[in-house]
Amino acid sequence: MASRKLDRSLIRGFDLFRDMTEENLDAVLATVQVRTVEPGEPVFSQGAPANEFYLLLHGHLKVIQITPSGEQVVVRHVLPGEVFGIAKAIRRTDYPATAEAVTESIVLAWMSSQWQDFVALNPVLAFNALEAVGERLQEAHTRIRELSTEEVERRVAHALLRLVRRAGRKEQDGSTLIDFPLTRQDIAEMTGTTLHTVSRLLSAWEGQGVVKSARRRIAVTDEGRLAALARG
Structure with missing residues (x-):
């Protein structure tokens, strides 16, 4: 340092x-x-x-x-x-x-x-x-409640929505980029699940047009759909 x-x-x-x-x-x-x-x-x-x-x-x-x-x-x-x-x-x-x-x-x-x-x-x-x-x-209380009561898909959707609201940046294609490097392992550690599960969910959501991801970057392309997934 x-x-x-x-x-x-x-x-x-x-x-x-x-x-x-x-x-x-x-x-x-x-x-x-x-x-x-x-x-x-x-x-x-x-x-x-x-x-x-x-x-x-x-x-x-x-x-x-x-x-x-x-x-x-x-x-x-x-x-x-x-x-x-x-x-x-x-x-x-x-x-x-x-x-x-x-x-x-x-x-x-x-x-x-x-x-x-x-x-x-x-x-x-x-x-x-x-x-x-x-x-x-x-936020800690919310995450504890999510870990205790929600399925993993909802927890991951909630986590991405929180990051979009805190650090989202609108892109020219209309998507919202989470404006800092973010790995799938980070998301797993935020939501109390595994890297495999997060990778499976993000791949499925990409196929549905909800998110898009590249190396250490995630953008939300359909925030309404992601919010619906968070609500279950």
Whole structure:
């Protein structure tokens, strides 16, 4: 993980910093560390002391958790502009999961001991952090319910719909591309199923004109049909 200098104009476009005064922005950036993370490299690892919190400036991360039984689960994806690793905000002293770069990424890092000062300078952060924790908790509850009550086809359809809503980009052919690298194994780990099952479903859906996929890329071509599959 390499350090680099920060061009402050890059962060002004994020909602988190847009309304900050120059003085407060200077204070926030005075202690920031800017790091480049290569694909497959962790920003932090599950169980490690939560010494820092972060904002993703560029790229894409996935958050992975190893269950007590040793199973790997993709918990969520982190997109540019999102704060993550905020264990301090939920009174944890360690990271509950691993954040790993999917593509070359740039992260901003601050010491966890600065969290309170950071929030005082930027009240929007406190609101965003609370909102993010609430969304993640709601998503976790939804996924637990899906794992407990839904057939695998519905779970996979729900997962793709969530990704489309978070990171969908309209293409010229009318499809919606999930705008980051996504493997079939990732989808399997998100939905508690196997790579074979996900491959079988996506192949069937491609034949029906619901999705199209290439290497590490998935686009939804018929969102209405996918929503119907999610409803069962």
